[in-house]
Amino acid sequence: MEKVVVVTGANSGIGLALCERLLSSDSQVRLCLACRNMERAEAARAALLTSHSSARVDLLHLDVGSVPSVLGAAEEVKTRYSRIDFLYLNAGIMPNPTVDIRAFFKGLFSRNVINMFATAEGLLTQQDQLNSDGLQEVFATNLFGHFLLIRELEPLLCQPGHTSRLVWTSSSNARRSAFSIEDIQHRRGKEPYSSSKYASDMLSLALNTHKNKQGLFSSVICPGLVMTNLTYGILPSFFWTLIMPIMWLIRIFTNTFTLTPYAGAEALHWMFLQKPESLDPRAKYHSLTSGLGTNYTEPRIMDLDDEMTEVFFSKLLELERAVRRNLSEKTADSEHYQQYINRT
Ligand SMILES: NC(=O)C1=CN([C@@H]2O[C@H](COP(=O)(O)OP(=O)(O)OC[C@H]3O[C@@H](n4cnc5c(N)ncnc54)[C@H](OP(=O)(O)O)[C@@H]3O)[C@@H](O)[C@H]2O)C=CC1
Numbered sequence: 001m002e003k004v005v006v007v008t009g010a011n012s013g014i015g016l017a018l019c020e021r022l023l024s025s026d027s028q029v030r031l032c033l034a035c036r037n038m039e040r041a042e043a044a045r046a047a048l049l050t051s052h053s054s055a056r057v058d059l060l061h062l063d064v065g066s067v068p069s070v071l072g073a074a075e076e077v078k079t080r081y082s083r084i085d086f087l088y089l090n091a092g093i094m095p096n097p098t099v100d101i102r103a104f105f106k107g108l109f110s111r112n113v114i115n116m117f118a119t120a121e122g123l124l125t126q127q128d129q130l131n132s133d134g135l136q137e138v139f140a141t142n143l144f145g146h147f148l149l150i151r152e153l154e155p156l157l158c159q160p161g162h163t164s165r166l167v168w169t170s171s172s173n174a175r176r177s178a179f180s181i182e183d184i185q186h187r188r189g190k191e192p193y194s195s196s197k198y199a200s201d202m203l204s205l206a207l208n209t210h211k212n213k214q215g216l217f218s219s220v221i222c223p224g225l226v227m228t229n230l231t232y233g234i235l236p237s238f239f240w241t242l243i244m245p246i247m248w249l250i251r252i253f254t255n256t257f258t259l260t261p262y263a264g265a266e267a268l269h270w271m272f273l274q275k276p277e278s279l280d281p282r283a284k285y286h287s288l289t290s291g292l293g294t295n296y297t298e299p300r301i302m303d304l305d306d307e308m309t310e311v312f313f314s315k316l317l318e319l320e321r322a323v324r325r326n327l328s329e330k331t332a333d334s335e336h337y338q339q340y341i342n343r344t
């Protein structure tokens with residue numbers, strides 16, 4: 001039977017590598033590439049069809065960082081498909097990153113060096129901004145847009161007698177100390193990326209608590225450190241070229257340096273092959289690469305607090321109501337405006 005797989009942020013990096021791997025391993029897959037830039041989406045589709053000429057690859061316009069776009073895309077999905085088997089919540093941003101060079105060299109000569117390379121703890125800050133919906137951009141893109149998409153697609157994701165799966169591309173950079181329940185959008189801090197990824201870990205757990213009975217299962221993965229547009233944006237490109245041999249050397253000593261999008265997509269692809277009942281809702285599944293270059297997936301228990309997770313889930317539902325209210329007021333305003341224009 002055909003399996004409908006929707007992937008957000010599918011036009012490059014880990015998302016595109018996942019699509020390639022899914023088509024190579026299962027001829028029943030019907031892919032839907034959900035992307036904000038249709039030119040790049042077309043190019044990704046063309047690349048996939050070059051190696052899989054008979055594959056079914058659909059395109060969907062989705063800017064996950066914009067509420068109207070998410071609502072429009074969800075409507076489109078509901079007209080196209082009767083159910084969704086897998087929804088990969090992969091699109092993500094890390095805008096204006098800064099590396100703390102002093103902290104890097106301090107960490108390099110400390111006992112924490114392996115952890116520093118695996119998680120970038122204490123190394124990275126970002127500068128966030130408000131988007132057109134009045135939300136913090138990183139939170140809106142990495143988390144809230146995906147949450148709204150799930151909420152809108154519930155009729156396709158929660159169907160009697162059928163199991164649907166959500167897979168979040170989280171990160172080992174997700175840290176509880178970067179997240180504040182009083183400031184879920186991370187308006188005040190300097191680590192919006194880490195906060196948004198920790199938020200996705202909590203949301204996945206909450207969705208399992210609330211939706212497993214309806215046949216919806218959620219998991220989180222970390223792709224490891226992968227060289228993609230996101231990572232190339234962290235340092236100037238000449239710098240990456242300079243340190244690239246060192247990165248491949250480090251790969252021998254730490255299994256989290258997956259480096260290629262193919263290897264980074266390991267856990268995402270592995271998820272596709274697992275029965276949801278066999279997965280631990282409190283674990284993050286890591287793509288890892290051994291010193292000899294073998295890719296594998298390993299679970300690690302996440303640092304989650306049940307009470308905070310539930311409070312966070314209620315806050316998201318509250319924010320969803322506020323966002324919808326705001327949107328319908330705007331629509332009503334523009335209808336009044338249109339009526340006024342028509343009268344004059
Ligand atoms: N690379 C790494 O080392 C790691 C990456 N990750 C996560 O992996 C995921 C994929 O990133 P990666 O492949 O590395 O980087 P890329 O930048 O290559 O991919 C990110 C994808 O997300 C899309 N995207 C960004 N913003 C939006 C938006 N508003 N609406 C729709 N699509 C959007 C991008 O589209 P466009 O081309 O239009 O920008 C792109 O297709 C992210 O969630 C990232 O946080 C996690 C841990 C490590």
Ligand SMILES: CC(C)CCC[C@@H](C)[C@H]1CC[C@H]2C3=C(CC[C@]12C)[C@@]1(C)CCC(=O)[C@@H](C)[C@@H]1CC3
Nearest residue numbers: 099104116117118119120123171172173224225
């Ligand atoms: C000499 C230089 C200053 C060297 C700088 C190296 C850093 C740029 C990298 C060291 C660990 C890396 C890392 C990430 C980005 C690049 C580093 C900070 C991530 C934060 C990328 C995105 C993720 O989600 C994480 C899993 C990565 C963790 C490691």
